[in-house]
Each structure stands twice: as structure tokens, then as C-alpha cells.
Amino acid sequence: MLLRKLLGPQNRNLWFWVFVGPFAIGLALFTYVPLAWSLYLSFFDAHNTVTPEDFVGLANYRTMLTDSAFQDSLLTFVVFTAVIVPATFALSLALALMVNRLRWMQAFFRSVFFLPVACSYVVAALVWKLSIFNGVRFGLANTVLGWFGSDQIAWLSTTDPPWYWLVIVTVRLWLQAGFYMILFLAGLQRIPKTLYEAAAVDGAREGWQVFRHITFPQLRATSVAVVLLLVINSFQAFDEFYNLLSSAKGYPPYARPPLVHLYILALGKEQNLGLGSAGAVILALIIGVATVAQARFFGLGRRED
Amino acid sequence: MHDALVRAGRALRVALLIALAALFLIPFYLLLRNGLAREEDITAPDWTLFPTDLQWGNVSELFADTSVPMARALLNSSLIAVATTLGTLLLASLAGYGLARIPYRYANAVFYAILGTMMVPAAVTFVPTFVLVSTLGWISTLRGLIIPTLFSAFACFIFRQYFLGFPKELEDAARVDGLGYWRTYWRIVVPNSRPVFAAVGTIIFIGAWNAFLWPLVIGQDRDAWTVQVALSTFTTAQTINLHQLFIAAVVSILPLLVVFLLLQRYIVAGVERSGIDE
Numbered sequence: 001m002l003l004r005k006l007l008g009p010q011n012r013n014l015w016f017w018v019f020v021g022p023f024a025i026g027l028a029l030f031t032y033v034p035l036a037w038s039l040y041l042s043f044f045d046a047h048n049t050v051t052p053e054d055f056v057g058l059a060n061y062r063t064m065l066t067d068s069a070f071q072d073s074l075l076t077f078v079v080f081t082a083v084i085v086p087a088t089f090a091l092s093l094a095l096a097l098m099v100n101r102l103r104w105m106q107a108f109f110r111s112v113f114f115l116p117v118a119c120s121y122v123v124a125a126l127v128w129k130l131s132i133f134n135g136v137r138f139g140l141a142n143t144v145l146g147w148f149g150s151d152q153i154a155w156l157s158t159t160d161p162p163w164y165w166l167v168i169v170t171v172r173l174w175l176q177a178g179f180y181m182i183l184f185l186a187g188l189q190r191i192p193k194t195l196y197e198a199a200a201v202d203g204a205r206e207g208w209q210v211f212r213h214i215t216f217p218q219l220r221a222t223s224v225a226v227v228l229l230l231v232i233n234s235f236q237a238f239d240e241f242y243n244l245l246s247s248a249k250g251y252p253p254y255a256r257p258p259l260v261h262l263y264i265l266a267l268g269k270e271q272n273l274g275l276g277s278a279g280a281v282i283l284a285l286i287i288g289v290a291t292v293a294q295a296r297f298f299g300l301g302r303r304e305d
Numbered sequence: 306m307h308d309a310l311v312r313a314g315r316a317l318r319v320a321l322l323i324a325l326a327a328l329f330l331i332p333f334y335l336l337l338r339n340g341l342a343r344e345e346d347i348t349a350p351d352w353t354l355f356p357t358d359l360q361w362g363n364v365s366e367l368f369a370d371t372s373v374p375m376a377r378a379l380l381n382s383s384l385i386a387v388a389t390t391l392g393t394l395l396l397a398s399l400a401g402y403g404l405a406r407i408p409y410r411y412a413n414a415v416f417y418a419i420l421g422t423m424m425v426p427a428a429v430t431f432v433p434t435f436v437l438v439s440t441l442g443w444i445s446t447l448r449g450l451i452i453p454t455l456f457s458a459f460a461c462f463i464f465r466q467y468f469l470g471f472p473k474e475l476e477d478a479a480r481v482d483g484l485g486y487w488r489t490y491w492r493i494v495v496p497n498s499r500p501v502f503a504a505v506g507t508i509i510f511i512g513a514w515n516a517f518l519w520p521l522v523i524g525q526d527r528d529a530w531t532v533q534v535a536l537s538t539f540t541t542a543q544t545i546n547l548h549q550l551f552i553a554a555v556v557s558i559l560p561l562l563v564v565f566l567l568l569q570r571y572i573v574a575g576v577e578r579s580g581i582d583e
Contacts, residue, residue: 012407015486019403023396024415027456031422034433041436050436098322111569112326115333117576118565120515122533123554124332126540130547131335136348140335143352174332179576186577206311229579239517248543259431259518266432267522276432284429291424 035284038277046274060278069253070279073261074286080257081234083169088230089223092177096184097211110185114178121175121239128171129156129244156244159254164245168255171240176233180226187222191215224298231294235287238263258283340552347547363552374527375553378535381524382514383560385450385531389513390506392455398502401464402490406476416465423458435522445526454519460505463578467501468494504575507568514561532557 007014037050042060044052064070099109116124132140135154142152155163195214204210216223238259245252251264258279266276339347341363342356367375403409404416434453443449475497479489495502520531530538536557539550565572 008409013409016403016407016409016412019407019486019490020400020415023400023456023461024419026396026452027419027422027458030434030437030453030456031425031430034430034437035425037436038433041433050440095325098318101318102322109322109326112329114569114573115562115565116329117572118511118561119332119558120517120533122515122517122537122540123336123558126536126550126554127332127335129540130545130550131339132332137350138348138352140331140352174329178329182573182576183579207314242517242521243537243540246541248541262432263518263522267435273432273436277436280429280432284425287424287429 038280041274042278042281044274046272046277048271048273050273052274056274060274061282063275064278064282069256070258070261073256073258076255076257077235077237079165080168080237081231083165084172084234085227085230087169087173088177088180089226091173092180092226093184093219095177095181096188097215099181100185100188110181113181116175116177117179119175121171122243124171124175125240125243128167128240133167157252162254164255167244168240171244172234172237176230180230183222183226184219187219188215191218228294228298231290336551336555336558339547340555342548342551344546344548347551360548363548364556367549367552367556370549373539373549373553374530374535375532375556377528378530378532379556381447381450381530382532382557384447385520386510386513388447388451389454390510392451393457393460393509394502394506396455397457397460397505398464398495398498399490400461401466402468402494404461404465405468405471407486419458419461423462431518431522438523443523445524445529447529449523450520450529450531454513454516457509459579460509463505463575464501466578467498471498500571500574501578503568503571504578507564507572508575508579510564511561511572 008016041050041052043055043057045054045056045059046052095113099106099113102109133155134140134142135152135156136142137146137152139152139155141155145152153163155167158164191214195218196210199210199214200206204213236259237257241255241257241260242251242263245255251260256264262276262279262283265279266273338355341359341361343360346353346356367373400419404412404419409415438444438449438453441449443452471494475493476489479493484492515533516531517533517537520534521537524530524534536550536554539545539553
């Protein structure tokens, strides 16, 4: 009787777990278990070990929160996000609007802007670091500056002014703008043509007025998705920072976003897994709060009421 | 007058697009230019648009150089990308179908537990997952590089949304013929869903080929390096052989450019599905 009940009508419960089980178990094993373990480790002094015995309570959290390097990494994230999110949003929307109105070669232009999506951050960082923004004379940017008689700039090692931000932001802009352009193009194609016809009848002028009163409001859902994805992705930033800035001498003390900071802390020379875990838990809390706040701000989930 | 303005505006827009397209292609131009040049061409004080005689020998020089494990890295990346793609498609599509189609009391709870992991970014999980994988003794193994990445909540989510909209009549017909969930799935659902498999598959493949943080953390031994880790190691090294590094980068993106150009419409479909606005 109990077995019959567990299996459900037509063995549905059994079949549900046959289909979903392998995936759900794997996801739990590689996400929830490590998270729980990390929470545990964060209360211990865990240098170079994953089975520590030295319980330290909240000391790791205290160290992390008062550590100026950790605070700097959060600040780096904020600065980076404040620049990259609006820049990518504006560029990808502009590209989508322009490509969408092309009557010829639309597929060609779409492919050109989308092509960088196939490129890895490592390869892009390599081109940016060693060719475009190479600090020596034969770098492309310095060559162009040379034509105008300007001095060379050591793009990645100059902190005043912080030229390295230009390198970091442009590489990600190039890599991801095409991806979001595709999202905006899909959104543009979902806007009913009749809306534009009605606007023309009402005498709205093509251009800014139509964009402001029809196109942009109709893109609301896409815009919200794009902003959320951009923020999440900028929080994950690691590849371009690491490949642009680290060298045989190590990673410079500036421009360390949270992921780079944790990487150096937990997997660098010290292997301080307790402290790294505490940092991960703090980041998880920050992301949780930020996600809920964003969802509230954009009014997501209202539809489920 | 008004017409002339409109026409001028359109010409301006096209000119701007052409300029932007040229700007977007510069990095690819630089990869080829530097990859097919001699070292002294690259470091020359005057900019040459293209080296006068292209050094195709750079390719064979790259693979002949035993201090650069390029062939091994390409093999590792291929194995990892193919296995990750196939494994993800199998696991995520089964789960997506079960969540969408098999009535179960706790299906929603399971679905939200899966969705929840999408909110947990790599910044939070990579230290603990590294700890777990090293406890299992999987550092520098293909297992360690592949298995933890197989469970994509993103892919599962897309499959679930897709199967929710799959025509029920097709499955009902199979049911009448006496097929259960399992055989209905393989004989009716999968063959009729090829585009969504292609869309998710291409996105996962590109992601796996280009992945960096996880292979960097797990693939510590030289023999376990992926293409990205190998390139990164030489980019951040003390002495850099520029032409060799650039030709290696060209070789590393060729497989993806082929995939990209052949399957672009599926990739576009996959990207469109990832805008979680529905």
C-alpha cells in the first residue's frame, strides 16, 4: 500500500524522479553541498585544509569585513558595474535599433556585431593587452597617438589617471554588446506593427518621439532582463581582469573585483579556505539582498500575485 | 526639404554602422596580422597593415614547439566541450521534460530549488566547489573539469519552458499507442525538438570551450590545461613570443568560428531564449 502510494498513479512519482533525479542530485551535490560546506568552513581556521579543527567563531567574518582589500574589491565591483552596465545597454540598444532598420545587408551587420560572442575573454584580453593597449611604442593605441604627436601611455600600469579602466571596460563591451543586441532585436520584432501605424496617424514624428513613446516602453521586459543579466555578469567578472592585469610579478594591488580577491585569497599562496569561505558567504548575502531589491524595483513577480 | 533631411539622416546612420562594424572587426584583424607575422614585423616602430610575406610556417612552428602543449590543450578543450555539451543536453532536457510534463506534488518545489541556483553566481560557489572537488581527488582530471559543470540550471529552465509549449496532441497520440513517459520522450518529443537542442547545445559548447576560471582552478597540471588556460599562462608570462601567442589564439578560435558561422541561427535562437522575460 505504502509503496503504491509512493509510486503515485501510473507510477508518476517514480517517473518524475527518473527524469528529474539525475539532474537534481547533481545540481544539489555541486551547488548546495559546497555552499553548506563553505558555511561550515567559514567558522574555522582552515589554512590549506578542508577538515579543520580550530573553531574560530565569527573571526573570519570580522577579518573579512574590516579588511580594506575586501572593501576595495566591493568598490571595484561597484565602479565597474556603474560603467559597464549603462555602456553595454546603450551600445547594444543603439546597434539593435540601427540594424533593425536596415533594408540591405542586415544579416551581415548582425553577424559582425555578434561575432565577438564566439571569442573567449582570454583571447580578447590577449589582443587588448599585447596589441591594442600594449604600453610600448608598437601597440595600436600608442601608434595612433604617435600619429598625432602624443606621448605613449602605459595603459595597464598607469594608476593616475587610471587608464586600465578603459582597457577593462572596452574589452567586455566588445565581447558582450552583440549578445545583448540580439536580445533587443528579438524584443523589437515582437512590437506590433500596428502601434507604429497608429502613431503615424496621430502625427508622431519618426525618430525620437516614436522611440520615446512606443519603442522604448514596449521594450520594457527586454530592458529589465538585459539589466539583470548585465549586473549578474559584471559581478562574475574575473577572466578579463586576471588576464589583463596579472603578470609574472603577480597581480597588482589595484583593480581587484571580488572574484579575483577571493581567488588570490583562497587559492593563492595562503590557501586560506576559511577566510575565502567567509568571503563567499558575505558575497552570497549581498547578492541575495541585491537580487531581491532589483526584483522589487522592477516589479518582477507582480504577475504571480 | 524634409525628404532631404530624412535621406541625410539615413546616410549618416549607415556610415555610422559601417564605422562601428570596422571597429568591431579590428581585434580579428590584429589576431591574423600578428599571428602570420615575424616577431620583428610586430615590434617594428612603423605600423604595417599586413606583413609583406605571410608566415604560414608559424602554425607548424607552434605545434612543433614542445615547450607549448598546444596539441594537448586542444584535445583537452575538445573532449571537455563535447562531453559537457552532450551531458548537459541529456541531463537538462530530461529534467526539463519531467518538470514540464509529469504531474507530481512537489514538482514546483523542485523547480524553484533548481531556479534558486541560478541566483548563486560563480563568485560564491567556486571556492566551496573547489574544496569538494579536491576532496574527491579530482584535481587535474577530466572528471573534475567536466562533471561539476554538467548541471546547468539555465539549460534546464529553457527546456522546461520549451516543453511546456510542446503540442500535447503529439504525446497523447503516443499515449494511445501504449507508450509510457520514457518511450514517448525518446520517440516523439526528442525527434520533434531538434531546434531547441541545437540552440541550447551551441550555447553550452561555446561556453565550455571559452570557460576559464574553472579550468584554471582545476586543471593545474600542464597535461590538464585547456586552450584558454594555456593561452592565459603565456599571456601572463615573463617573456612572450608574440607571433606564436597570436597564432595560438587564432588556432584556438577557429573551431568556434566554424561552429558559429554554420550554426548562427541556432545560436541566435539560444540567445533569444536566454532573455528570461517570458
